[in-house]
Amino acid sequence: MRADRLVSLVLLLRQHGRLSASTLARELEVSTRTVLRDIEALSAAGVPVYAERGRHGGFALLPGFQTELTGLNHDEALALLVVGSRRGAQAFGLGAALASAIRKVVDALPEGHRARAAGAAQRLLVDPETDLLSRRLVAEEMPEAVVAEVRRAVFAGRRLRIHYAAVGQAAGWRTVDPIGLVTAGGHVYLLATRSGEDRTYRLSRVLAAEELAEPAERPELVDLDRAWRERGTRFRTGGETVTVLARVDPARREELARTALALRVRENDEGGEDGEDGRDGEDGWPLLEATFQDARHAEWALWQLATGAEALGPGWLREALRDRAAAVAARYGASP
Structure with missing residues (x-):
């Protein structure tokens, strides 16, 4: 070191x-x-x-002292300079290592080449810390020691013992066979198997980790992108999901699509009394069927759309949204 x-x-x-x-x-x-x-x-x-x-x-x-390394063209150097701004390295606990590598790459370039690459990199920004509404994209806090231990086990192909706090459950120890690490939506996940069954753990919920001496039982080669898609499909189609029928302003449809697990337009032959052509009312808003993780997820998503959507069913969701809106109206009905 x-x-x-x-x-x-x-x-x-x-x-x-x-x-x-x-x-x-x-x-x-x-x-x-x-x-x-x-x-x-x-x-x-x-x-x-x-x-x-x-x-x-x-x-x-002293002037003139330098290390001479060659082999990178302008585009290759630029790509490395740009990737240095990504949050992925931070998520996997490799921020310091990446910064050190970038310094070595920059130093390897001839003087004129170095200036061109650095100037070009200033014209590109990847994954800024805030969006256009100035909302800060907050990364999950994870103990460096835990991230480093998990990463070592993944790379070494050894079993891992983790102290994990699942939502709504008491934290407990479990031994897993780590497959890989995935960063998605600002979160970092450990893909693993436990007793031969696929498991996915959010790294921010791992309270402690210990790399074991015994080798992990896992395939020698893995396609993490495919594994992630398959687990996502099982998550969306399994469990106690909730399906909502709603009229949605076309301008808010993409917003709903980013939130729901699945979204589809109601087919013509399913229109029924709400609209034979899959539309409801004179405003022409489409009827959509949206699937959510659970009841709380469904209520939160429809509430975010405010008057840009109307939940038609299930009934409990309409009641929950009505009660929430009534509480807000009562709060602001009188002068402070």
């Missing part, structure tokens, strides 16, 4: 020129004392690093 840190220190000085000990410590996520020891080690190894005193002082390399 120290060797990697020394390389990162040299690359930071190469790319930024003179830097203070406190700045280097912040970039490398170590103490200032550690930085000073590393500087001494580099000097002893013959790296021409020197100190400049004063208010704007710091450490720098």
Whole structure:
């Protein structure tokens, strides 16, 4: 680990020129004392690093010192620079490693090439922290030790013992065979098997993890994308799901589609008294059948659409939405 840190220190000085000990410590996520020891080690190894005193002082390399690496063209370098902004590395606990790798890539480029790639990367933004409504996309908090232990077991192909807190249940220990890690919708999931049955665990609910010595029982090759789709299909079609019939403003249909597990337009021959052609009323809003995870999910989704939708059934959902709307109206009916 120290060797990697020394390389990162040299690359930071190469790319930024003179830097203070406190700045280097912040970039490398170590103490200032550690930085000073590393500087001494580099000097002893013959790296021409020197100190400049004063208010704007710091450490720098002698002009002309560089490491020569080749093999990357402009587009390849640009792709790596852009991927460095993605939150995936942070989700898997690899943020520091990715930052170190990007520094090495940048340092490998010729001077003119480096400037072009960095300038082009500034014109691209991937996965900003907020959306257009300034809503911050909050990542789940996960202990670094837990993420690192799970990641090691996944890569080493060993069994994993996790202390897991499922929703509505007391936390308990279970031993699983890890298959892979998936990040989706701001969450990180561990795909695994337990006693031969597929299991999916949200990493933020893993309170502790321990990599075991015994090898995991899992296929040597895996298609994580396919495995994720298959588990998603089973989740949507199994369990106590709720199906809702609703009239929906066409302008809000995509919003509902992003929330529901499944969504389909009511077929013509199913129109019945609500509308023989699959539409209801003079406004021409389509009749849609939306499937939700449970009753709470259905009520939340329809409430978000406000007057942009009307739930026609089941009856309990109409009553729940009516009661909620009445409570809100009562709250704001009188002056504060």
